[in-house]
Amino acid sequence: MTEARRRRKKNRVTSLDIAHRAGVSQATVSRVLAGSPLVNPETRRRVEQAVRELNYKVDRHASSLRTQRAGTLALLLFEDPTPDDSHINPFFLSMLGSITRACARHGHDLLVSFQQLSDDWHADYEDSMKADGLILLGYGDYLTYRAKLETLVAQGTHFVRWGQVEPGQPGVSIGCDNHAGGRLAGQHLLACGRRQVAFLGDASSRFPEFQARYQGCDAALREAGLGLSPALQADADSTEEAGFKATRELLARGQPFDAIFAASDLIAIGAIHALKEAGLRVPDDVSVVGFDGTAMARLADPPLTTVVQDTSRAGELLVSTLLQLVRDQPVQSVMLPPTLEIRASSMR
Amino acid sequence: MTEARRRRKKNRVTSLDIAHRAGVSQATVSRVLAGSPLVNPETRRRVEQAVRELNYKVDRHASSLRTQRAGTLALLLFEDPTPDDSHINPFFLSMLGSITRACARHGHDLLVSFQQLSDDWHADYEDSMKADGLILLGYGDYLTYRAKLETLVAQGTHFVRWGQVEPGQPGVSIGCDNHAGGRLAGQHLLACGRRQVAFLGDASSRFPEFQARYQGCDAALREAGLGLSPALQADADSTEEAGFKATRELLARGQPFDAIFAASDLIAIGAIHALKEAGLRVPDDVSVVGFDGTAMARLADPPLTTVVQDTSRAGELLVSTLLQLVRDQPVQSVMLPPTLEIRASSMR
DNA sequence: CTGAAAGCGCTTACAG
DNA sequence: CTGAAAGCGCTTACAG
Numbered sequence: 001m002t003e004a005r006r007r008r009k010k011n012r013v014t015s016l017d018i019a020h021r022a023g024v025s026q027a028t029v030s031r032v033l034a035g036s037p038l039v040n041p042e043t044r045r046r047v048e049q050a051v052r053e054l055n056y057k058v059d060r061h062a063s064s065l066r067t068q069r070a071g072t073l074a075l076l077l078f079e080d081p082t083p084d085d086s087h088i089n090p091f092f093l094s095m096l097g098s099i100t101r102a103c104a105r106h107g108h109d110l111l112v113s114f115q116q117l118s119d120d121w122h123a124d125y126e127d128s129m130k131a132d133g134l135i136l137l138g139y140g141d142y143l144t145y146r147a148k149l150e151t152l153v154a155q156g157t158h159f160v161r162w163g164q165v166e167p168g169q170p171g172v173s174i175g176c177d178n179h180a181g182g183r184l185a186g187q188h189l190l191a192c193g194r195r196q197v198a199f200l201g202d203a204s205s206r207f208p209e210f211q212a213r214y215q216g217c218d219a220a221l222r223e224a225g226l227g228l229s230p231a232l233q234a235d236a237d238s239t240e241e242a243g244f245k246a247t248r249e250l251l252a253r254g255q256p257f258d259a260i261f262a263a264s265d266l267i268a269i270g271a272i273h274a275l276k277e278a279g280l281r282v283p284d285d286v287s288v289v290g291f292d293g294t295a296m297a298r299l300a301d302p303p304l305t306t307v308v309q310d311t312s313r314a315g316e317l318l319v320s321t322l323l324q325l326v327r328d329q330p331v332q333s334v335m336l337p338p339t340l341e342i343r344a345s346s347m348r
Numbered sequence: 349m350t351e352a353r354r355r356r357k358k359n360r361v362t363s364l365d366i367a368h369r370a371g372v373s374q375a376t377v378s379r380v381l382a383g384s385p386l387v388n389p390e391t392r393r394r395v396e397q398a399v400r401e402l403n404y405k406v407d408r409h410a411s412s413l414r415t416q417r418a419g420t421l422a423l424l425l426f427e428d429p430t431p432d433d434s435h436i437n438p439f440f441l442s443m444l445g446s447i448t449r450a451c452a453r454h455g456h457d458l459l460v461s462f463q464q465l466s467d468d469w470h471a472d473y474e475d476s477m478k479a480d481g482l483i484l485l486g487y488g489d490y491l492t493y494r495a496k497l498e499t500l501v502a503q504g505t506h507f508v509r510w511g512q513v514e515p516g517q518p519g520v521s522i523g524c525d526n527h528a529g530g531r532l533a534g535q536h537l538l539a540c541g542r543r544q545v546a547f548l549g550d551a552s553s554r555f556p557e558f559q560a561r562y563q564g565c566d567a568a569l570r571e572a573g574l575g576l577s578p579a580l581q582a583d584a585d586s587t588e589e590a591g592f593k594a595t596r597e598l599l600a601r602g603q604p605f606d607a608i609f610a611a612s613d614l615i616a617i618g619a620i621h622a623l624k625e626a627g628l629r630v631p632d633d634v635s636v637v638g639f640d641g642t643a644m645a646r647l648a649d650p651p652l653t654t655v656v657q658d659t660s661r662a663g664e665l666l667v668s669t670l671l672q673l674v675r676d677q678p679v680q681s682v683m684l685p686p687t688l689e690i691r692a693s694s695m696r
Numbered sequence: 697c698t699g700a701a702a703g704c705g706c707t708t709a710c711a712g
Numbered sequence: 713c714t715g716a717a718a719g720c721g722c723t724t725a726c727a728g
Contacts, residue, residue: 014705025715030707040713057475061413062705065720070409072459090643093441100462109478111420112460114448127405129721130457240647269647295438299588299617301624301649362721373699378723388697410721413704477705 013054021050033058064129072109073322074131075099078117078138089238089266091292091309092137095162098315099135106319108132117144126157132326133158135318139238141206146170160322162314164208165333172325173333174317178209181307181338182216185261185289188305189217190224192287192346194259197221198232200246200271201263210263213291213307217261231255236267243270251278258286259346265290265297265306272300272345287346293339303343310336361402369398381406412477420457421670422479423447426465426486437586437614439640439657440485443510446663447483454667456480465492474505481506481670487586489554494518508670510662512556513681520673521681522665526557529655529686530564533609533637536653537565538572540635540694542607545569546580548594548619549611558611561639561655565609579603584615591618599626606634607694613638613645613654620648620693635694641687651691658684 015029022029024043031039032047039047050056064070077096079088096112103110111131115121117140125131134152136159145163149170152159165175189197201207203214218228234250236242243262247270250257260275262268268290272282282288282302290297293308313336324331363377370377372391379387380395387395398404412418425444427436444460451458459479463469465488473479482500484507493511497518500507513523537545549555551562566576582598584590591610595618598605608623610616616638620630630636630650638645641656661684672679 012705015707016705026705027707027715027717028713031714034707038713043713055475057472059413059705060476060478061409061418062720063707065407065409065413065722066705066707068720088441088445090438090441093436093438093444096441096444096460097436097462100460104461109459110461111457112444112448113452113458114445124405127403128408130408273647296644296647299621299644300647363723364721374721375699375701375723376697379698382723386697391697407721410704411723413706414721414723416704 013056015056015058017054018047018050018056021054022046068129070129070132071107072111072131073103073133073135073319074111074113074125075135075137076113076115076121076123078136078140079114089138089264090294090296091238091264091311094294094311095137095315098311099137099318100315102315102319105316106323108319108323117141121148123148123152123157123159133160133322135159135322136161136163139163139207139209142208143206158322158325160318160325160331162318164212165335166208169333172321172331174314174321175209175333175335176309176314176338177335178212178338179216179219180335181291181309182213182218182261183220184216184338184340185213185291185307186217186220188340188342188346189259189261189287189289190220190226192259192283192348194287195226196232196257197226197228197259197261198234198250198257199228199261199263200234200236200243200250200267202235202237203233203263213261213263229255232257236263236270238264238266240266240270240273243267244274245270247271247274248278260286260288262288262290265292265294265300265304268304268306268345269296269300272302272304283344283346283348287348289346293341297341297343300345302345305343305346306341308339308341310338361404363404363406365402366395366398366404369402370394416477418477418480419455420459420479421451421481421483421667422459422461422473423483423485424461424463424469424471426484426488427462437486437612438642438644439586439612439659442642442659443485443663446659447485447666448663450663450667453664454671456667456671465489469496471496471500471505471507480674481508483507483666483670484509484511487511487555487557490556491554506670506673508666508673508679510666512560513683514556517681520669520679522662522669523557523681523683524657524662524686525683526560526686527564527567528683529639529657530561530566530609531568532564532686532688533561533639533655534565534568536688536690536694537607537609537635537637538568538574540607540631540696542635543574544580544605545574545576545607545609546582546598546605547576547609547611548582548584548591548598548615550583550585551581551611561609561611577603580605584611584618586612586614588614588618588621591615592622593618595619595622596626608634608636610636610638613640613642613648613652616652616654616693617644617648620650620652631692631694631696635696637694641689645689645691648693650693653691653694654689656687656689658686 234246236246297304582594584594638654645652
């Protein structure tokens, strides 16, 4: 055993040590540290001094075992279909950042874990008392997803999910108003004088977020007597490669289009590459609008117009809602309004 | 109290419940779950069945309180000087991903927390038994950093740091061989016929990673009778904005250059924007090489040549080294060899 | 191979 | 305002 480790183990300070040094009982030490008002100010001072002098920290396990609260939330990040380190969707990494910060603000720790949406989730953080509740993050086939959400509800697990908000869903969801976001994109493309808008992304009910974006854009176009055409829709999951391929496929169809609304920024960036490769100019020949508001949208060439999801508010809302749930307070699903950030990729 | 929650609380299954159902003692249940060989196979079967039937999970706090092991590691991610959600360096997010995966492989949970390098770190995860050790991630002024590392060492905290590996450093470090990476960049630019290489990034000892990259590139150039010139070096922290501004500043100096070696991909992407803005072509007029091997390098226009750090191996090594440290096994600092990924930004 | 018992370090009714 | 005592749910010497 190293010297440092021996020191650490031997020196392990407990609340009893603090009690002795401050001349009070263990119970009083606990009260001071819990911020109880039932403590004489002078007593509190002495205890706090002893805590400082001995660098005492409450043992989390002892505390949690007694109170049956972990003071910790767990974030499950689903990463189908790209289990490659470098390919995690930057939007979700941004969400991870804001969730981490929100947890810290609320005085909770955050356990982070990556899961395959298609596999069995290791959602037993609450059963083993490691976390008071779960935050579920990541899109994927909703057919798979929904069944697992129902299992969680049946087990009485506390969880909040990021995703499309729809009536009758199991559990509580926080999500972007994707329909409104699609509408913003459609209206903007109309204002740019575009008439034939292509959509890149799976628009079926298996991907409710993408579907709502599709429908929102479609609705905006319909109000102008237009609409999205199935002939100008191509599936793509949220990667640059998929956006690249889908755009090539679209071009191969020969059906003319003057704008692309991509279901995510990554898809949009892939689309821009494919358009350039085909000798088309962005935005002169084709306007491109993405979705998410990731940092890379600004770095794209040309800079990408994108529907921005408010990740800061999203993280805060996910955490605060989950904590309310844990405390048995009433909660509700919330849709956050997106905004449009207009850049050169769409404006002629 | 909601129905689900009442059920959850009331149903809380303990090892004693399993013991009763399997007709054994609590001690035997514990042995089975710990995989002890001192258990009759038939007894083991009965216990495992009861565990399955009651969906029993060991209470982490009770277990950790008894064993004095948390089964958890904590990741501290420093984010000076950009505490904005969207601006976390994508390289560190990629590292976060690989560390998360490595933790899971090693059967440990991971607590994630963002910290300001300049503030007091909340490095008390080990004091409160929340984690068995720390992984430190993020660059920053090493003057600040080093003092805090020494404090951690003095406290006997178990930690591993990601960063430049140098003799005499406090604690254990895992890092990229930045000097070798700089050398790769320099040799490649020479092979591209470049003679006047500019460097973007702080090359002082306060940023040892950047400094080593500078020196490695300089060494390669010197072998060809050239070298990096201080007149062609401009400070930049690892953001696109900083790279953009540094390049503008460089251009304003009027000193000619035909290549830029940027200390990070973000800086390089900012540089490309500034070069284009100035009417210069990449790579025809100026070759650009970045560092990190982030996903956005591939998406840049033109695609960015970059020195790739192996984040997968890095994450695995950080976690396995930390676990060895926690187990009092001998460990050592390691430098990982980088590779060069050549793309269009450097090749005429 | 198995069980009875102690104890990890807290918090919280309870009593004063 | 304070203290003595119990107990959260495990694991592990110890004894057999």
